[in-house]
Each structure stands twice: as structure tokens, then as C-alpha cells.
Amino acid sequence: MENQPKLNIARRRFLTAATLGASGMALTGCDAFDSLLGSDATVRNALEKANNLTYRVQRMLLGENSLAQEFAESDIRQPQRPNGVTNPEDADYVAMTANKFADYKLEIAGLVDKPRSFTLADLKSMPSRTQITRHDCVEGWSCIAKWTGTPVAAVLDQVAVKDKARYLLIDCFDTIDQSLSGSIKYYESIDLHDARHPQTILAWGMNGADLPVANGAPVRMRVERQLGYKQAKYIRKITLVDDFKPFGEGNGGYWEDNGYDWYGGI
Amino acid sequence: MTTAILRTENSKGELIYRQNRWTRSTHWTWALCLFFLLMSGLQIFNAHPTLYFGKQSGFGFDNAVLSINAIDVDGKAQGVTNILGAKFNTTGVFGVSGTEENPVYRAFPPALTIPSYYDLGTARVIHFFFAWLLVGTLFIWAVAGLWNGHIRRDLAISGADLKSLPKDIADHARLRFHHTGRYNVLQKIAYGGVLFVLFPAIILTGLAMSPGMDAVLPFLNNLLGGRQTARTIHFIAMFLLVAFFVIHMVMILAAGPINELRSIVTGWYRTDPASKDGSH
Numbered sequence: 001m002e003n004q005p006k007l008n009i010a011r012r013r014f015l016t017a018a019t020l021g022a023s024g025m026a027l028t029g030c031d032a033f034d035s036l037l038g039s040d041a042t043v044r045n046a047l048e049k050a051n052n053l054t055y056r057v058q059r060m061l062l063g064e065n066s067l068a069q070e071f072a073e074s075d076i077r078q079p080q081r082p083n084g085v086t087n088p089e090d091a092d093y094v095a096m097t098a099n100k101f102a103d104y105k106l107e108i109a110g111l112v113d114k115p116r117s118f119t120l121a122d123l124k125s126m127p128s129r130t131q132i133t134r135h136d137c138v139e140g141w142s143c144i145a146k147w148t149g150t151p152v153a154a155v156l157d158q159v160a161v162k163d164k165a166r167y168l169l170i171d172c173f174d175t176i177d178q179s180l181s182g183s184i185k186y187y188e189s190i191d192l193h194d195a196r197h198p199q200t201i202l203a204w205g206m207n208g209a210d211l212p213v214a215n216g217a218p219v220r221m222r223v224e225r226q227l228g229y230k231q232a233k234y235i236r237k238i239t240l241v242d243d244f245k246p247f248g249e250g251n252g253g254y255w256e257d258n259g260y261d262w263y264g265g266i
Numbered sequence: 267m268t269t270a271i272l273r274t275e276n277s278k279g280e281l282i283y284r285q286n287r288w289t290r291s292t293h294w295t296w297a298l299c300l301f302f303l304l305m306s307g308l309q310i311f312n313a314h315p316t317l318y319f320g321k322q323s324g325f326g327f328d329n330a331v332l333s334i335n336a337i338d339v340d341g342k343a344q345g346v347t348n349i350l351g352a353k354f355n356t357t358g359v360f361g362v363s364g365t366e367e368n369p370v371y372r373a374f375p376p377a378l379t380i381p382s383y384y385d386l387g388t389a390r391v392i393h394f395f396f397a398w399l400l401v402g403t404l405f406i407w408a409v410a411g412l413w414n415g416h417i418r419r420d421l422a423i424s425g426a427d428l429k430s431l432p433k434d435i436a437d438h439a440r441l442r443f444h445h446t447g448r449y450n451v452l453q454k455i456a457y458g459g460v461l462f463v464l465f466p467a468i469i470l471t472g473l474a475m476s477p478g479m480d481a482v483l484p485f486l487n488n489l490l491g492g493r494q495t496a497r498t499i500h501f502i503a504m505f506l507l508v509a510f511f512v513i514h515m516v517m518i519l520a521a522g523p524i525n526e527l528r529s530i531v532t533g534w535y536r537t538d539p540a541s542k543d544g545s546h
Binding site: 031033034037039044047048049050051053054058061062066067068069071075077078079081134136137138139140141142143144224225226227255258259260261264265266 | 310311313314316318321322323324325326327376380381382383385386387388390391392394395397398475476477478479480481482484487493494497
């Protein structure tokens, strides 16, 4: 008799779950699976393992220097579509726009032997690379533009990266979100393999002119073999790290903290 | 009465073992994969509900072939599906769904997406997991099918098959089905079309959308007419797979659901009395 109520509750729960499941499948489709797919749900975490497989297989298939496709001038048919933050209102950023980023300094720090800062003029005085590439947004759209910038490999050579370093942690000026503990600034990370790729540049020019504010002035990242959210805009500082877990919420980028894959090659 | 009973008894043909374990297990794995791939794929589509033709998406020019949007008409939201310039009011299903008090402004409604709420990141996680599973299963199926002769014996279209095509079409049109140990030619065309045309097409166009794979296989994108064309073909292949599924279900219901379901679950299939030896 003691067990009776418990059984009833269990049975009621089962029936409710079964009814919800069935109606979910038949009527409102797939909210039946919603409870399994929250940001830290076990099922989602298990499915997410497939992304590691994608990363490993693509790394295996991608030669050290196999290039993203480059296009002809005639393929530039429209301005580069800006998205994400397009006009940062952060005070330190706004202050720099007054004199066209003459006071801009890109700080390179972390696991390097010779940390230093680069002004926009410093970057522009280095050998540059120009490439016409296709920007693929995670949402599904694509846009072709011409990017000019300083190869990240050249910048890394100047600061002498320590052997321990594995990732570039890229901090940006723009506030993209608010949390209880304050404003969240955009950040990203890429591994050294991608950082040293010949097409990976700190872009300061676009379609033959200075990089516009909407597209990430004064300097943005181009990592051509990955999706748009990896192409951080309004870059403030690059830190060489051996692990990105201590930063942000630990997933290696603002969008990664919000559920996107760290590896944006697919 | 008596004759009817006799006929029923006579029509109980022999049970034959038609679907081997490889066919059955891969079939059900694909069914699972396609369910989740479809629902998560529609969620991914919702992130940018326009398809284009070419290398890029036209924002400064128009190369859209399909779009599903919510527009404002005299203060009321209307779902509009635009296919090659032809506009259809799809309010309630595509573009705008939900109730008047709680409208959902999304291309595909929550009932057709996983998760039901908007979450591109999670939809991608689900989509790529089942994409790997689908490709892995296709590989296992191909190896097993070549090894045990399933592909050559059951799917390859012979001269005799082609000769029987008109009769087979006529039979299907009259819903007159023959239950034998072999697939008829329309079945071979349908299954072969899925396995050798639609699966490769949807996998290759999927790969062509990956910026990483584009660097590995640059020719793939050019071959397919650009990343946005690949995305459109991916969507069309999805639509054809859904069409296949609908026909597949109708045929199963028409040809005898118990027998058809038994054969794909247990392998055992009851043939017509006329074909006890399992042949025509």
C-alpha cells in the first residue's frame, strides 16, 4: 500500500510524457526533442562530438597551404554585406574614429618572446597580400569581396611565438551583448595552423579602399577556410595562448559560447 | 462464400527471405538520419530563407530562385513564398505560422524543425552528426552490397527490366502489385535514384557548402555552379527525397503494409502464389 502513490505518480508521469511525445511528433512536430537539445544537454554534447571528427578529417585533408578559392575582379558584384555589429559605440573605439585610426595600436601578447604593438601604419608598411574571396556566413549566404592586409604569419614572426602557444585569442573593441556582469565584447580564436596559412591576413583594405567601419575597421581577420563568425572585426588585441578555456565562457569565441562550433570549416 | 475462403487460402504464397540484415539495418539507419537531417536542415534554412543561383548571394543584384518571408500587408503579417518570381500566399504554414495572438515569423514553422525554437547552432550540431552517420552507412551499404551481390542482383537494371517498364507502369497505375522475390523495375529506378543519384547529390552539395572542403576540392564548387547553386541543389535534392518518402509510403500502403513492413523488419516477405520459387 505504501508504494501505491509512488506508482501512480510514476505512471502519470509516464503517460504525460508519452502523450506529450506522441502529440509532439504528430502535431507540433519536433518540440518532442527540445528538452534533449539545451545548451548543456547530454544528448547535444554527444552529437557535438561529430564536430571534432569534422575538424580532424578536414585538417587531415587540408594540406598545409591548400588555398581557399580566389575569384576574379568581375566576381565583385556588390559591396561586402556587413553583419554582426556594424557601428561600435564603445568609447575607446569611437575615440579612434575621430582621427581615422591614427592612434590605433594592435597589441600582440601572451606566449611570445617579443611582445609588441603595431600601429596601422606599421601593418601597412609590411608586405601585404590581396585576395578576392568568398565570405560564407553560417546562416547560409555568401558574398565575394577583395581583401588586402598583412599576413598574420609575418606578424607572428616579428613577435617570436613560443613553442607552447597553440591558439590566437582575438579580442575586439565591439560590445556585442550584455550579461549580468557587464558588456560582452566580441572575441574569437583560431589555431596556429590556420593563423600561419598564407591567406590568413589582418585585413585593413577592402575592395580597393580602406576597410569601412561597417566591415570591421581598422583591422579585421580573414581566415578564408572558415565561416564568417571566425573573421573577427574591430581587432584590439591578439594573445597567444595554449588553451582558450580560461577566456569568455571557455568555448573560444562569442558565438561559440552561444552554441556555434569552434571549428568553422563546415 | 466458400470460393472466397478458398481463394484467400490459395493466395497465401510462400514466405521468402528477401531483405538481408545489411539491407534492413542500413534502411532503418537512413530513415532515422533523414528524419533528423530534414528537420534540422529546415531549421538551418530558416537562418537565411533565400536560395540563389551562382557563386554568391545577390544583395546588390537579384539572383534569388526561392525565398520564404513574412511581409506586412496593411498592418497584418503575411507569409509569402516566392518561387522564381511567382508569389504565393502561404500564411499559416510558410513565412508566418502559429496563431493570431502568437504568430511565428519563420520560413518553416516550428512543427517542421528541430529544435522547434530557433537555434541555428544546435540545428547544425544535429545536421552534421546525422550527415556523418548517413555517409558512414552509405559506405557500409556499398561495401556490403557489392560484396554480397545485393546491388548487382537487386538494383542493377537489366534489359528485361527495361522491356517490362511499360507493363510495370501500367500495373502500378492500376495499383496491381506483384509480390515476388525481386524488385520490379519502377522499384529499382526509385531505390537506385535515391541511393545512386539523390544521396551522392545531397552529400556532394553539402560538402560544397563547407569552406574547408572548398579548399580541399576546389573543382567541386565550379562543377556545381558555385556555392549558392550547390545550396539550391541541396534543397532540391531534399525536396525529391521527401517526394520519394511520400510515394514510398503510398506504395507500401497500396501493396500491403503488413507484408512490406515485415520484410523490412524481419526480412521475410510473402510472395504471390504464382511465384512460389521467388521469380516471375
